[in-house]
Amino acid sequence: MTQKKIGRPRAFDKNEALTAAMKVFWIKGYDGASMKDLTSAMKINSPSLYSVFGDKHALYLASIDNYTKNNPASPLVIFESEPNIEKAIRAFMKAALDSATKNEFGTLGCFLSSSVATTAGVVDGVQEKLKTAILEADARLVKRFEFEKQNGVLASDFPSEERARLMFDLRQGYTFRARAGLKSDSMENDLSFRVKMVLGE
Amino acid sequence: MTQKKIGRPRAFDKNEALTAAMKVFWIKGYDGASMKDLTSAMKINSPSLYSVFGDKHALYLASIDNYTKNNPASPLVIFESEPNIEKAIRAFMKAALDSATKNEFGTLGCFLSSSVATTAGVVDGVQEKLKTAILEADARLVKRFEFEKQNGVLASDFPSEERARLMFDLRQGYTFRARAGLKSDSMENDLSFRVKMVLGE
DNA sequence: TAGGTTTTGTAACAAATGACACAAAAAAAG
DNA sequence: CTTTTTTTGTGTCATTTGTTACAAAACCTA
Numbered sequence: 001m002t003q004k005k006i007g008r009p010r011a012f013d014k015n016e017a018l019t020a021a022m023k024v025f026w027i028k029g030y031d032g033a034s035m036k037d038l039t040s041a042m043k044i045n046s047p048s049l050y051s052v053f054g055d056k057h058a059l060y061l062a063s064i065d066n067y068t069k070n071n072p073a074s075p076l077v078i079f080e081s082e083p084n085i086e087k088a089i090r091a092f093m094k095a096a097l098d099s100a101t102k103n104e105f106g107t108l109g110c111f112l113s114s115s116v117a118t119t120a121g122v123v124d125g126v127q128e129k130l131k132t133a134i135l136e137a138d139a140r141l142v143k144r145f146e147f148e149k150q151n152g153v154l155a156s157d158f159p160s161e162e163r164a165r166l167m168f169d170l171r172q173g174y175t176f177r178a179r180a181g182l183k184s185d186s187m188e189n190d191l192s193f194r195v196k197m198v199l200g201e
Numbered sequence: 202m203t204q205k206k207i208g209r210p211r212a213f214d215k216n217e218a219l220t221a222a223m224k225v226f227w228i229k230g231y232d233g234a235s236m237k238d239l240t241s242a243m244k245i246n247s248p249s250l251y252s253v254f255g256d257k258h259a260l261y262l263a264s265i266d267n268y269t270k271n272n273p274a275s276p277l278v279i280f281e282s283e284p285n286i287e288k289a290i291r292a293f294m295k296a297a298l299d300s301a302t303k304n305e306f307g308t309l310g311c312f313l314s315s316s317v318a319t320t321a322g323v324v325d326g327v328q329e330k331l332k333t334a335i336l337e338a339d340a341r342l343v344k345r346f347e348f349e350k351q352n353g354v355l356a357s358d359f360p361s362e363e364r365a366r367l368m369f370d371l372r373q374g375y376t377f378r379a380r381a382g383l384k385s386d387s388m389e390n391d392l393s394f395r396v397k398m399v400l401g402e
Numbered sequence: 403t404a405g406g407t408t409t410t411g412t413a414a415c416a417a418a419t420g421a422c423a424c425a426a427a428a429a430a431a432g
Numbered sequence: 433c434t435t436t437t438t439t440t441g442t443g444t445c446a447t448t449t450g451t452t453a454c455a456a457a458a459c460c461t462a
Contacts, residue, residue: 005437008429008437030230030232032231032323045441108321109321130382169371207408207461212410249411252408406460408458415451415452417448430437431436432436
């Protein structure tokens with residue numbers, strides 16, 4: 001499948017470099033991330049960056065796509081992989097909280113809402129990507145709720161869309177608090193009653 | 202009270218200039234806002250900016266303070282000025298939504314969570330200001346809830362702190378959606394059931 | 403009026419920015 | 433081997449960045 005290409009082989013992994021770039025953007029923001037920051041984190045020189053990703057702007061958009069599409073540890077994926085709906089909701093919130101407060105490399109909060117959001121009205125293409133990311137998250141939550149309604153787990157009058165947006169929006173609160181460096185104690189404490197809230201109990 | 206000072210009088214209003222600077226930071230972010238952006242929006246030259254505000258960094262911190270302390274249209278102030286608790290909660294959410302989606306100058310979302318948050322781990326002093334802003338918002342919401350409990354309007358077992366954080370966090374959802382340029386229709390629709398949710402009904 | 407004080411606008415500064423030209427290097431193909 | 437193709441690293445480019453000297457201007461005091 002991976003056909004051998006002629007010419008000098010690339011000395012770095014494209015996905016690794018892209019993830020490294022995303023972390024820099026996450027921590028410093030688009031304008032705060034200099035080319036030197038990016039190339040040193042990606043462990044490549046700028047000509048390699050330009051030949052593979054285009055320019056700084058294209059690299060930024062690719063980082064956003066990489067975050068939304070290729071993240072197996074995203075709260076959304078965890079939510080979808082847990083069969084029990086109540087546990088799934090809690091797992092979503094817990095994953096959102098954990099990933100926001102992890103701070104292994106300075107990546108506090110959420111890449112999209114804590115960093116990319118700033119550039120929404122300024123950097124070309126960002127606002128559209130944010131829109132679709134949010135609406136797709138809403139849709140995937142709704143889809144699961146509708147599934148549970150069909151199976152009789154949730155009541156037939158369960159307001160899927162309102163509750164999906166609720167879940168998503170609650171995550172933004174966690175994200176902002178984490179970015180501000182607040183301890184996760186109170187957020188951890190709120191988990192249980194928020195899960196019940198989403199379920200309408 | 203306003204004593205006449207010797208020397209050439211200042212040709213601009215400090216607060217107006219500060220508000221203009223804040224809008225630039227709000228729209229473009231700290232690193233995205235150049236000195237040229239700032240001085241042209243503030244309608245002053247850079248030497249005036251430096252003599253009055255210090256430097257770009259100090260101006261940024263002053264902008265944050267100005268936003269948190271001198272904003273009579275903030276959802277928090279509106280919440281506190283409405284006597285009826287249910288109307289107050291709704292007014293808070295409505296004000297948060299309106300201010301986030303107004304977009305008169307490109308100032309979508311909320312200055313703190315849509316713009317300042319990006320710089321939390323990078324620009325000195327920002328994270329501390331965010332922490333205190335969040336905790337103070339929580340505290341002011343809690344204070345009101347406790348007041349209503351003493352008056353018998355809210356039940357004595359009303360969980361003020363959880364609901365305060367809930368209100369605040371719901372706002373972050375609105376903020377993020379608005380920054381992404383989403384229409385306010387669905388958010389407007391969610392208002393009513395979210396108010397009931399905060400009240401525990 | 404003359405002296406003192408503060409602000410203003412012009413201009414300039416060094417440093418950092420994003421981007422790229424170019425030749426050497428490393429592989430496959432003939 | 434030679435040729436062809438692609439990537440790598442060094443070095444450099446024109447702009448833009450944040451910041452500041454400096455002298456003229458505008459006010460108060462005496």
